[in-house]
Amino acid sequence: MQNYKKKQCNAIRHDNYCYLCQCKTKHQDRITVFVSPHCIMDITPDNEQIRQAMQLRAEQYCAAGEHCRSEVREKLRQWGCPDGMLADVVTQLAADGFIDELRYCRQFCDAKIRLHAWGRLKISSQLRVKQIDSATIAEALDGMDTEQYNSVLLSTAQKKAKTLHDDDLAKRKAKLGNYLASHGYEIGEIKSVINHIYNTL
Numbered sequence: 439m440q441n442y443k444k445k446q447c448n449a450i451r452h453d454n455y456c457y458l459c460q461c462k463t464k465h466q467d468r469i470t471v472f473v474s475p476h477c478i479m480d481i482t483p484d485n486e487q488i489r490q491a492m493q494l495r496a497e498q499y500c501a502a503g504e505h506c507r508s509e510v511r512e513k514l515r516q517w518g519c520p521d522g523m524l525a526d527v528v529t530q531l532a533a534d535g536f537i538d539e540l541r542y543c544r545q546f547c548d549a550k551i552r553l554h555a556w557g558r559l560k561i562s563s564q565l566r567v568k569q570i571d572s573a574t575i576a577e578a579l580d581g582m583d584t585e586q587y588n589s590v591l592l593s594t595a596q597k598k599a600k601t602l603h604d605d606d607l608a609k610r611k612a613k614l615g616n617y618l619a620s621h622g623y624e625i626g627e628i629k630s631v632i633n634h635i636y637n638t639l
Contacts (some may be wrong), residue, residue: 489516497531511528544581563622
């Protein structure tokens, strides 16, 4: 059976993989690892070793799915990345193409429109929460599929309209308007789709 040495380590770990020495390890807790005797790397890392390990793990995280800078920074903090190292790691990830906030915004817009029927206002608001700059958000929204957006808006409004049974037409319109507003659609879009729906009934 393989023998393992018990050592203190600040290595960045995921499951049973050590991102510092890049060998298979067994872990007891966050600071104690059982390191294979065949691992020839000094298990007490210096700053550059920690940075490289953080870089590697972050690259794998970004390769698995689109993430913006703020999401990556939060994940690095969870992994124990020193605050003074965060900016360097994130900057390098962006330079290497692992982070692209415009690409992230475009994918975010597409997913929220198709899967959740969100409007421009809600999409924009959520992207600002993620600390993405206004110019990038605007460019992503300008480049979205307008035909798909309008189709989702109409379909969402029609489905909701079928559930409204007030005798008063004004009340039905108000409820539909409030519903669409909660999804983040703009006033002009809401008025237009409501007029379309109730003028074709």
